[in-house]
Amino acid sequence: MSSSEVPPGNTAPRARSREPLSDIRSGIAVVWWGFFDWLAVVSWMKLAVVCLLAMILGGILNFPLLALVVIIASLIIKVIASGKRRAEVTAEEATRRAETEQLERTVVEARMQALQAQIEPHFLFNTLASIDQLILTDPPRASQMQRSLIRYLRSAMPKMREAKRPTLGQQLDLCTAYLEIMAVRMEDRMQLAVNVPKGLTSAVFPSMMLQTLVENAIKHGLEPKAEGGRIDIGAEVVDGRLAVHVQDSGVGFRPGPGGVGLANVRERLQALYGDRAELIVDLPAQGGTRATIMVPYEIGAP
Amino acid sequence: MPPAPAATAIVADDERLMRDQIVGQLREAWPELAIVGEAGNGREAVALARSLEPDIVFLDIRMPEMNGIDAAKALAGEAHIVFVTAYDEYAIDAFEHGAVDYLLKPAEPGRVKITCERLRARLERKPLPMDDLLTELSRRLGVGKSSSDHLRWVQASVGGNIRMIATSDILFFRAEDKYTRVQTPRFEALIRKPIKELVLELDPEEFWQIHRATVVRVAAVEQISRNLRGNPVVHLKGSAETLEVSRSFHHLFHQM
Numbered sequence: 179m180s181s182s183e184v185p186p187g188n189t190a191p192r193a194r195s196r197e198p199l200s201d202i203r204s205g206i207a208v209v210w211w212g213f214f215d216w217l218a219v220v221s222w223m224k225l226a227v228v229c230l231l232a233m234i235l236g237g238i239l240n241f242p243l244l245a246l247v248v249i250i251a252s253l254i255i256k257v258i259a260s261g262k263r264r265a266e267v268t269a270e271e272a273t274r275r276a277e278t279e280q281l282e283r284t285v286v287e288a289r290m291q292a293l294q295a296q297i298e299p300h301f302l303f304n305t306l307a308s309i310d311q312l313i314l315t316d317p318p319r320a321s322q323m324q325r326s327l328i329r330y331l332r333s334a335m336p337k338m339r340e341a342k343r344p345t346l347g348q349q350l351d352l353c354t355a356y357l358e359i360m361a362v363r364m365e366d367r368m369q370l371a372v373n374v375p376k377g378l379t380s381a382v383f384p385s386m387m388l389q390t391l392v393e394n395a396i397k398h399g400l401e402p403k404a405e406g407g408r409i410d411i412g413a414e415v416v417d418g419r420l421a422v423h424v425q426d427s428g429v430g431f432r433p434g435p436g437g438v439g440l441a442n443v444r445e446r447l448q449a450l451y452g453d454r455a456e457l458i459v460d461l462p463a464q465g466g467t468r469a470t471i472m473v474p475y476e477i478g479a480p
Numbered sequence: 481m482p483p484a485p486a487a488t489a490i491v492a493d494d495e496r497l498m499r500d501q502i503v504g505q506l507r508e509a510w511p512e513l514a515i516v517g518e519a520g521n522g523r524e525a526v527a528l529a530r531s532l533e534p535d536i537v538f539l540d541i542r543m544p545e546m547n548g549i550d551a552a553k554a555l556a557g558e559a560h561i562v563f564v565t566a567y568d569e570y571a572i573d574a575f576e577h578g579a580v581d582y583l584l585k586p587a588e589p590g591r592v593k594i595t596c597e598r599l600r601a602r603l604e605r606k607p608l609p610m611d612d613l614l615t616e617l618s619r620r621l622g623v624g625k626s627s628s629d630h631l632r633w634v635q636a637s638v639g640g641n642i643r644m645i646a647t648s649d650i651l652f653f654r655a656e657d658k659y660t661r662v663q664t665p666r667f668e669a670l671i672r673k674p675i676k677e678l679v680l681e682l683d684p685e686e687f688w689q690i691h692r693a694t695v696v697r698v699a700a701v702e703q704i705s706r707n708l709r710g711n712p713v714v715h716l717k718g719s720a721e722t723l724e725v726s727r728s729f730h731h732l733f734h735q736m
Contacts, residue, residue, distance in 0.1 A: 304585070306566075308497045401494070404494075404520065460642065461644065
């Protein structure tokens with residue numbers, strides 16, 4: 179972190195004043211810093227040759243002492259300047275490398291977390307146990323639930339290369355597979371209302387984010403509540419931004435394990451859109467949690 | 481041998497399908513066992529067990545209101561406990577080393593039979609209190625829950641709504657009159673918690689106090705300059721506001 183003063187040497191004075199005195203002063207400054215920079219980058223060999231020439235010139239012009247002083251001063255400046263220069267170059271390189279590395283790491287980490295956070299073993303095993311029970315008591319429903327699980331697993335599988343940008347409609351479809359499963363398991367402990375205008379299903383919406391909000395709403399909102407509750411999913415366009423919300427009437431937001439999924443959503447939004455996207459978590463007066471993701475409104479490829 | 485009175489049991493699981501499953505399997509493995517009640521959460525299970533006094537209680541681990549482990553604690557010594565779970569690595573590991581029985585959903589019929597035989601043998605004795613095991617289970621259930629004790633969310637009111645603001649979104653906190661202002665790149669909100677309490681709860685790696693009245697998120701700092709009095713001034717990413725560093729916190733910026 180540097181202070182706000184301009185680093186010397188590399189920048190020529192930009193403002194040209196008409197006053198002759200300050201013209202001369204800035205002229206000297208330019209020459210001085212030019213000399214300083216030259217000293218910093220010139221090889222020792224060249225400098226030795228130049229010093230020799232200066233000594234000869236000093237001898238011819240009969241200023242040997244002046245020549246000696248200039249040479250010694252140059253050598254001292256050379257030592258200081260090259261050290262400073264080297265440090266500057268190293269620092270610049272390190273900064274550049276750190277920035278690139280940081281960016282790469284963020285992207286990779288975001289991707290990895292997105293993949294990891296997806297299939298929760300607890301969900302998977304409980305669903306399989308439920309299917310096992312339905313096979314005995316209600317085979318058609320067992321088959322239906324198994325198909326939902328397959329759809330869910332397929333959507334949650336890592337897709338490193340996505341041909342098209344995901345749309346809200348696709349993301350909603352993937353959530354319904356999960357919600358269908360939870361509806362069978364939770365029975366009347368879960369009511370669902372989806373209110374997404376048809377026109378918005380083609381809007382671009384990042385993958386697996388709606389899924390995270392929906393899973394949070396079930397896992398941290400409704401499941402811990404004995405009587406369960408309802409989930410509302412909705413979307414609207416506000417000031418050129420697509421706002422997608424998931425609201426539950428569950429036990430309310432409790433910071434803790436649920437934060438991992440949300441932190442991941444937040445990081446990915448930041449990586450994808452910077453400041454143009456945001457995640458908002460509200461606690462409505464009537465209870466429960468309302469999570470909203472806002473992204474720039476764009477129509478995706480059909 | 482005189483016929484022993486039929487053993488009784490209750491089954492607790494928040495999902496009906498899972499209750500049906502374990503009840504069905506118990507009927508097959510142990511037809512004489514009377515399932516006298518079913519509960520949908522831990523609290524119900526404890527209440528039901530207190531009123532019906534069954535010999536055995538089958539408890540799912542993850543249930544609303546009160547989890548299976550806490551229910552088992554409440555019922556310690558009153559009934560024989562069998563835990564039922566679909567997947568709980570931490571718990572299964574503990575069960576392997578403990579005296580308590582458990583079933584994995586969906587349970588193999590052979591495995592249910594073994595559990596039933598063990599229970600028949602145990603019914604002649606008093607239920608074990610299992611204190612150590614349950615304490616250990618509670619501990620394991622808590623592991624991973626709070627990855628850190630530091631504040632990660634701040635609850636603030638924004639335009640009549642209560643909003644959860646992630647600490648990673650916050651630029652700084654600043655004491656203002658009776659309130660503390662929370663500033664993010666997009667909005668500001670007021671909270672009642674004073675700076676001196678916040679400082680204790682925030683992650684000291686994430687937030688630095690730079691003034692009696694100011695706490696800044698380190699990652700939000702763009703650069704430091706000096707004001708006319710020579711004091712360092714913090715410039716932030718995403719806000720034009722600058723924050724002065726008071727004398728007692730100068731040392732924070734010496735190494736930078």
